[in-house]
Amino acid sequence: MASGALSQELGSVGLAARIRGRPVVVAIVGLVVLAAVALAGVGLGSVRISPADTIAVILWRAFGIDLGATWAPPTEVIVWELRLPRVLTAMVIGGGLAVAGATFQGLLRNPLADPFVLGTSSGAALGAAIAILLPVDIAILAFGLLHALAFGGALLAAFVVFRLGGAGGPGALTRLLLTGYAIGSVLAALLTMAMYVSGSDLRQIFSFLLGGLAGASWPRLVVAAPLIIVSCALIVARSRALDGLLLGDSAARHLGVDVRRERGILLALASMATAAGVAISGLIGFVGLVVPHLVRLLVGPSARRVLPISAIVGAALLVAADLGARLAGDVPVGVVMALVGAPFFLYLLGRTRSGYEL
Amino acid sequence: MTIEPILAAEGVTLAYGSRSIVTDANLAIGAGERIAIVGPNGAGKSTFLRALTGVLTPRAGNVRLCGASIATVDRMVVARTIAVVPELAQLPFAMPVDEVVALGRLPHEPPISGLRPSDRAAVVAAIERVGVGQLRRRDARELSMGERQLVFIAVAVAQAASILVLDEPTAHLDIRHQVEVMELLRDLNERDGTTIVAVLHDLALAAHFFPRIVVMDGGRIVADGPPAATLDEAHIRGVFGVDPALVRLPAGAA
Amino acid sequence: MPSPFRRLPAVLFLLFTLVVAACTGGGSTSIPPEATGAIASVLTGTPAPSDAPSAAPSAATFPLAVTDDEGAAVEIATRPTKIVSLTPAVTETLFAIGAGDRVVATDDSSDFPKEAAPLPDVATFSSVDVEKIVNLDADLVIAGGHGFSPAESIAKLRALKIPVLVLYAGSVDGVYHDIELVGTAVGNGPEATTVTAGMRPQIDAISAAAKGSGAPPRVDYEVGYTEGTGQIYVAGDKSFLAEMVTLAGGTPIVGDPVTYEIPLETLIERDPQVIILGVNPFYSPTPAQVAKRAGWSVMTAVKDGQIRPVRDIEITRPGPRLAIGLRNLTAAIWPDLALPSGP
Numbered sequence: 033m034a035s036g037a038l039s040q041e042l043g044s045v046g047l048a049a050r051i052r053g054r055p056v057v058v059a060i061v062g063l064v065v066l067a068a069v070a071l072a073g074v075g076l077g078s079v080r081i082s083p084a085d086t087i088a089v090i091l092w093r094a095f096g097i098d099l100g101a102t103w104a105p106p107t108e109v110i111v112w113e114l115r116l117p118r119v120l121t122a123m124v125i126g127g128g129l130a131v132a133g134a135t136f137q138g139l140l141r142n143p144l145a146d147p148f149v150l151g152t153s154s155g156a157a158l159g160a161a162i163a164i165l166l167p168v169d170i171a172i173l174a175f176g177l178l179h180a181l182a183f184g185g186a187l188l189a190a191f192v193v194f195r196l197g198g199a200g201g202p203g204a205l206t207r208l209l210l211t212g213y214a215i216g217s218v219l220a221a222l223l224t225m226a227m228y229v230s231g232s233d234l235r236q237i238f239s240f241l242l243g244g245l246a247g248a249s250w251p252r253l254v255v256a257a258p259l260i261i262v263s264c265a266l267i268v269a270r271s272r273a274l275d276g277l278l279l280g281d282s283a284a285r286h287l288g289v290d291v292r293r294e295r296g297i298l299l300a301l302a303s304m305a306t307a308a309g310v311a312i313s314g315l316i317g318f319v320g321l322v323v324p325h326l327v328r329l330l331v332g333p334s335a336r337r338v339l340p341i342s343a344i345v346g347a348a349l350l351v352a353a354d355l356g357a358r359l360a361g362d363v364p365v366g367v368v369m370a371l372v373g374a375p376f377f378l379y380l381l382g383r384t385r386s387g388y389e390l
Numbered sequence: 391m392t393i394e395p396i397l398a399a400e401g402v403t404l405a406y407g408s409r410s411i412v413t414d415a416n417l418a419i420g421a422g423e424r425i426a427i428v429g430p431n432g433a434g435k436s437t438f439l440r441a442l443t444g445v446l447t448p449r450a451g452n453v454r455l456c457g458a459s460i461a462t463v464d465r466m467v468v469a470r471t472i473a474v475v476p477e478l479a480q481l482p483f484a485m486p487v488d489e490v491v492a493l494g495r496l497p498h499e500p501p502i503s504g505l506r507p508s509d510r511a512a513v514v515a516a517i518e519r520v521g522v523g524q525l526r527r528r529d530a531r532e533l534s535m536g537e538r539q540l541v542f543i544a545v546a547v548a549q550a551a552s553i554l555v556l557d558e559p560t561a562h563l564d565i566r567h568q569v570e571v572m573e574l575l576r577d578l579n580e581r582d583g584t585t586i587v588a589v590l591h592d593l594a595l596a597a598h599f600f601p602r603i604v605v606m607d608g609g610r611i612v613a614d615g616p617p618a619a620t621l622d623e624a625h626i627r628g629v630f631g632v633d634p635a636l637v638r639l640p641a642g643a644a
Numbered sequence: 645m646p647s648p649f650r651r652l653p654a655v656l657f658l659l660f661t662l663v664v665a666a667c668t669g670g671g672s673t674s675i676p677p678e679a680t681g682a683i684a685s686v687l688t689g690t691p692a693p694s695d696a697p698s699a700a701p702s703a704a705t706f707p708l709a710v711t712d713d714e715g716a717a718v719e720i721a722t723r724p725t726k727i728v729s730l731t732p733a734v735t736e737t738l739f740a741i742g743a744g745d746r747v748v749a750t751d752d753s754s755d756f757p758k759e760a761a762p763l764p765d766v767a768t769f770s771s772v773d774v775e776k777i778v779n780l781d782a783d784l785v786i787a788g789g790h791g792f793s794p795a796e797s798i799a800k801l802r803a804l805k806i807p808v809l810v811l812y813a814g815s816v817d818g819v820y821h822d823i824e825l826v827g828t829a830v831g832n833g834p835e836a837t838t839v840t841a842g843m844r845p846q847i848d849a850i851s852a853a854a855k856g857s858g859a860p861p862r863v864d865y866e867v868g869y870t871e872g873t874g875q876i877y878v879a880g881d882k883s884f885l886a887e888m889v890t891l892a893g894g895t896p897i898v899g900d901p902v903t904y905e906i907p908l909e910t911l912i913e914r915d916p917q918v919i920i921l922g923v924n925p926f927y928s929p930t931p932a933q934v935a936k937r938a939g940w941s942v943m944t945a946v947k948d949g950q951i952r953p954v955r956d957i958e959i960t961r962p963g964p965r966l967a968i969g970l971r972n973l974t975a976a977i978w979p980d981l982a983l984p985s986g987p
Contacts, residue, residue, distance in 0.1 A: 137482070137483075143483060269502060271504075272504075278482065279481070283474075283476035286445070286474040336504050
């Protein structure tokens with residue numbers, strides 16, 4: 033048997049060491065970390081609240097358990113109305129974006145894909161900008177025009193891109209990506225125009241672009257969470273199709289995957305999860321692109337493992353980043369994530385010899 | 391009494407727009423047969439193969455799998471019955487070989503829970519059978535073309551289907567590995583009863599290892615039978631346009 | 645991305661990303677001219693604004709409902725005792741009308757009066773700390789409109805049932821209106837009316853004197869300048885600042901209503917006769933520096949040496965010290981004018 037070059041053998045030892053990690057262990061560690069950062073997220077903030085009070089408030093409001101402790105009314109509002117929904121929203125959106133990112137990467141067979149690759153970010157931002165500029169002020173169930181148009185804009189952009197670029201055949205994926213880029217550019221140009229004429233509303237549009245979890249609240253969580261969680265669950269149930277696509281369209285077809293149908297369904301589900309997240313939190317980058325790669329470095333590329341663990345890691349990452357952003361004086365959360373996460377990811381990449389050649 | 395062929399093409403015509411690729415092809419493949427399809431470039435062999443495996447819908451004619459029109463058979467059932475060695479594709483992510491081969495179990499594994507012990511055993515068996523055991527934990531993207539080709543054959547072997555279809559499976563292999571693959575195919579066929587349908591470009595190998603050769607030329611099947619009859623001087627000169635002396639054929643049937 | 649996002653001193657960042665001179669809707673437009681993003685370290689002595697009148701406790705009736713400057717109906721159930729001010733102008737107003745003892749927190753740029761300095765900060769120019777406001781048990785928050793206070797923070801506070809009054813004075817009349825609105829909201833209506841009643845005649849008198857001095861000169865009120873690129877920022881078209889210049893007896897040379905920029909060629913073409921430099925801790929050029937700028941020597945104001953700095957704060961802050969600001973501005977445009985006595 034012709035053996036590979038010696039250098040190949042050496043390099044693969046490093047990669048094998050990475051991939052050897054058992055997924056169950058990684059998942060459990062991830063859950064523990066998630067619980068820890070979530071607790072920290074609820075317990076810490078710009079106002080100091082003792083851990084005992086935090087726990088007492090949560091037990092009381094969530095389960096009706098009275099530990100006999102007393103706390104000032106503002107404490108209860110801060111813990112229950114401000115911090116807890118924010119942490120939970122961060123978990124749901126972080127997990128949703130990570131799953132969506134992993135899905136897009138697998139669907140498009142492109143490691144550089146992220147949840148916004150089909151123009152969803154530009155669509156959402158333009159929708160939000162239009163909502164901000166319109167002199168209309170409606171709110172239904174704590175959702176204003178902003179959320180509705182951001183959500184609608186994201187989905188509409190994804191739909192248009194898929195229709196324009198989605199036919200099968202050779203080069204289909206490249207065409208889809210390029211269509212996403214083109215549509216995204218058009219929408220971004222319109223967005224820039226909207227910002228240019230926006231006057232005092234510019235600040236609000238800009239803060240949407242930066243992304244953040246300040247808009248989190250119980251009513252919004254109750255509506256968005258099921259959307260995101262159900263979409264992600266349905267994606268995970270289709271892990272087999274995602275795995276099949278790894279070898280290419282024709283191989284997937286021969287393995288029994290209905291490529292056109294699965295691609296459409298998975299794109300729709302991933303876009304739905306992304307749109308629901310973006311409507312609440314604006315554009316939060318980095319999670320959808322980097323977390324799946326990080327997880328693959330640990331447990332290999334099989335979607336059945338990557339998707340759930342990406343959800344856990346993505347949730348923990350966004351909760352931790354939001355906490356850091358709050359404690360650092362309300363810095364935009366995307367900035368914190370990139371500043372902390374990118375160097376760490378580069379370090380991990382450096383340890384993997386084979387890297388990610390395209 | 392005629393036995394129902396396991397896979398059959400009846401009057402199949404395939405065309406792209408106005409361009410006809412395959413015209414009126416008839417082929418009946420019995421269970422347990424070992425068939426090689428040969429022909430010059432552009433004869434329509436790969437296209438014909440795609441119709442046989444249910445990927446392309448014929449403009450005219452029909453393809454039957456175990457008697458039923460293949461278009462009506464459920465995708466997953468087709469995948470469990472016909473295994474096609476994947477084209478050499480670029481993997482987007484790093485993937486160890488045993489996970490690549492595990493993809494062959496896709497048509498069998500339960501959708502939610504994934505690989506069962508029996509699936510894992512089949513994967514290991516396929517890897518050993520094809521002879522790439524020492525590559526098990528290597529990143530498939532780092533393998534040489536030949537090694538990757540063997541791994542992809544292992545994927546199809548892991549699929550444990552009744553029919554194994556290969557399109558030029560030895561294109562990147564040296565002669566020793568080409569022979570090894572041919573012997574593997576013969577072994578799968580004779581020991582396990584797997585039906586083999588392979589498009590080959592090497593006439594000598596085809597004649598040596600395959601008891602039935604189908605010759606295609608210009609979209610039509612021009613010969614179908616044992617090598618002595620189908621790869622005779624007339625066909626070699628007429629279809630392939632070369633001096634028959636250049637092609638060394640075995641003295642008798644394989 | 646256009647220039648508004650360059651990194652400039654905080655004053656420019658504020659002006660460009662917080663403030664607008666949008667021309668939609670045809671209403672009077674302008675800026676809450678809040679430039680400083682930090683507390684000025686030294687307050688040059690200026691007389692205190694009109695004193696709060698003797699406090700006969702006003703018999704205000706609560707609960708009441710008012711409409712804020714963004715058209716929102718705000719209900720205030722009881723007389724507010726824990727007021728949070730999110731703009732420096734509102735802070736000044738609250739103290740001027742005698743409600744200063746009920747202010748529990750301000751934003752970080754509220755620097756006047758000095759009693760306001762030790763109050764805790766719950767807002768910066770980019771964010772509002774909702775947790776801290778909740779923790780203080782605030783029962784009224786007064787915020788800045790047109791994007792000065794982030795809309796989502798306002799929404800969040802309202803969702804937590806804390807009344808939020810959003811103010812935006814786009815004109816001098818708007819300033820009077822806002823002072824009186826604050827007075828009503830905190831139960832010090834009569835005191836607020838007294839304050840505005842003191843401001844109006846002063847402002848009218850100064851303006852009359854200024855306009856009576858002669859033909860209004862062309863005035864370039866410079867709020868910012870970038871050394872490297874030579875970008876010039878002046879009073880925006882139809883802005884509050886432009887109105888102040890007009891009241892001070894000048895003809896303002898205006899820039900883009902949103903970005904406040906004016907190209908150098910346009911400025912040269914408009915040919916200012918007086919250049920006023922709005923000076924604050926973040927921007928303090930000297931007339932000599934201005935005169936040396938490339939291409940500026942052709943302007944009448946530079947040739948005649950009519951470049952004068954002026955304290956920016958009272959001119960651009962829509963609060964009770966507006967009369968002082970107008971006085972300073974008028975004195976800068978008409979240095980030889982004898983102004984009526986006043987604050």
